[in-house]
Amino acid sequence: xxxxxxxxxxxxxxxxxxxxxxxxxxxxxxxxxxxxxxxxxxxxxxxxxxxxxxxxxxxxxxxxxxxxxxxxxxxxxxxxxxxxxxxxxxxxxxxxxxxxxxxxxxxxxxxxxxxxxxxxxxxxxxxxxxxxxxxxxxxxxxxxxxxxxxxxxxxxxxxxxxxxxxxxxxxxxxxxxxxxxxxxxxxxxxxxxxxxxxxxxxxxxxxxxxxxxxxxxxxxxxxxxxxxxxxxxxxxxxxxxxxxxxxxxxxxxxxxxxxxxxxxxxxxxxxxxxxxxxxxxxxxxxxxxxx
Numbered sequence: 001x002x003x004x005x006x007x008x009x010x011x012x013x014x015x016x017x018x019x020x021x022x023x024x025x026x027x028x029x030x031x032x033x034x035x036x037x038x039x040x041x042x043x044x045x046x047x048x049x050x051x052x053x054x055x056x057x058x059x060x061x062x063x064x065x066x067x068x069x070x071x072x073x074x075x076x077x078x079x080x081x082x083x084x085x086x087x088x089x090x091x092x093x094x095x096x097x098x099x100x101x102x103x104x105x106x107x108x109x110x111x112x113x114x115x116x117x118x119x120x121x122x123x124x125x126x127x128x129x130x131x132x133x134x135x136x137x138x139x140x141x142x143x144x145x146x147x148x149x150x151x152x153x154x155x156x157x158x159x160x161x162x163x164x165x166x167x168x169x170x171x172x173x174x175x176x177x178x179x180x181x182x183x184x185x186x187x188x189x190x191x192x193x194x195x196x197x198x199x200x201x202x203x204x205x206x207x208x209x210x211x212x213x214x215x216x217x218x219x220x221x222x223x224x225x226x227x228x229x230x231x232x233x234x235x236x237x238x239x240x241x242x243x244x245x246x247x248x249x250x251x252x253x254x255x256x257x258x259x260x261x262x263x264x265x266x267x268x269x270x271x272x273x274x275x276x277x278x279x280x281x282x283x284x285x286x287x288x289x290x291x
Contacts, residue, residue: 026076027063027073027074027075027076028060028073028074028075028076028077029071029072029073029074030071030072030074030189031069031070031071032070032071032072032191033070034070035065035067035068035069035070036067037070037191038065038066038067038070038071038072039065039067041062041072041190041191041193042062042065042072044114044190044193045059045060045061045062045074045190046062047114048112048114048168048190049061049062051112051113052108052109052112055108055111055112056108056184057105057108057109057187058077058179058181058184058185058186058187059077059186059187059188059190060074060075060076060077060186060188061074061075062074063075077179077181077186077188078179078181078186079179079180079181079184079185079186080179080180080181081175081176081178081179081180082098082102082175082176082178082179082180082185083174083175083176083208085098085175085180086098086175086209086212086224087212092220095224095227096224096227098180099224099227099228099231100231101180101183101185102175102178102185102205102228102231103228103231103232103235104231104235105178105185105187106170106173106201106202106205106232107232107235107236109168109169109170109173109187109201110167110168110169110198110201110236110239111167112168113168114168114193114194114195115195116194116195118194118195119166119194119195119196120169120171120192120194120195120196120197120200121196121197122154122155122158122197122244122247122248122251123155123158125200125248125251125252125255126151126154126155126158126251128255129147129151129251129254129255129258130148130151132147132255132258132259133147133148133151133258134148136258136261136262139265140261140265140268143257143258143261143268143277143278143281146278146281147254147257147258147281150250150254150281150284150285150288151251151254153288154247154250154251154254154288157247157288158244158247161243161244161247162240162243162244164197164198164199164244165198165239166195166196166197167195167196167198167239168193168194168195169193169194169195169196169197169198169200169201170187170190170192170193170201171190171191171192171193171194171196171200171201171204172189172191172192172204173187173201173202173204173205174204174205174207174208175205175208176208177189197241197244197248198236198239198241199239199241199244199245199247199248200248202228202229202232202241202245202248203245203246203247203248203249203251203252204248204252205225205228206225206228206229206245206249207248207249207252207253207256209221209222209224209225209228210222210225210249210253210283210287211253211256211280213225213283214276214279214280214283215276225249229241229242229245246287246288246290247288249284249287250284250285250287250288251284253280253281253283253284253287254280254281254284256280257276257277257278257280257281257284258277260276260277260280261277264276
């Protein structure tokens with residue numbers, strides 16, 4: 001017998017009742033935008049899961065794809081989401097420990113073997129950002145112009161940076177995609193994974209911390225982002241992501257600023273220069289300048 005309930009926005013939690021009175025098994029089902037994407041994610045997990053286990057890394061094991069629904073069924077991995085832990089914990093030492101765990105997890109991910117035709121780069125992110133800014137020129141011309149200026153600066157700096165070695169990347173690595181259980185971290189949500197510059201994942205994680213810093217006007221979360229980068233770089237010095245991470249960090253902050261405006265355009269109109277999109281663009285500029 002299979003019972004399920006909604007678990008988040010697009011994730012279903014299934015209870016599979018074992019025969020002969022055995023213990024029920026929990027299965028996670030995630031609804032994707034298309035059946036094709038659900039199949040791709042299942043294939044990615046099938047390739048990565050055995051390797052991850054050898055590294056002591058926990059990722060979900062794919063079980064079945066219902067392609068017409070875009071539904072991927074996976075073994076449920078247990079744990080507490082890292083996002084509320086990061087946001088609510090007051091002990092600086094505990095937070096530094098958590099950053100170390102997250103960095104060690106990302107290092108293991110980047111060591112996994114993976115082949116793909118899809119390669120993510122700074123250029124692909126900038127093209128999306130310019131497209132997003134262009135769509136806002138009529139409704140928020142100043143915001144769009146500021147975003148475009150920053151994206152051009154990021155592109156110019158990126159063109160002068162060294163070519164990065166490709167590795168497997170998660171594509172959306174952040175505290176929300178990590179589950180903490182007994183000192184170990186599980187990683188979920190591989191929808192955006194592929195090959196790319198490892199600085200993408202490092203920058204994405206740091207960007208989430210900078211978001212919190214902007215929302216709370218707290219330098220503590222900026223320091224956490226710096227701690228995370230240091231912990232990652234110490235474990236994988238040959239990647240030298242610190243040379244490029246500010247480019248991705250800034251690009252992701254610009255993207256978040258534009259998304260924030262799209263979600264709440266009236267709030268931008270009312271708050272003006274003190275609105276969250278403007279503050280996020282200022283944060284992006286400061287990160288790009290190395291402040």
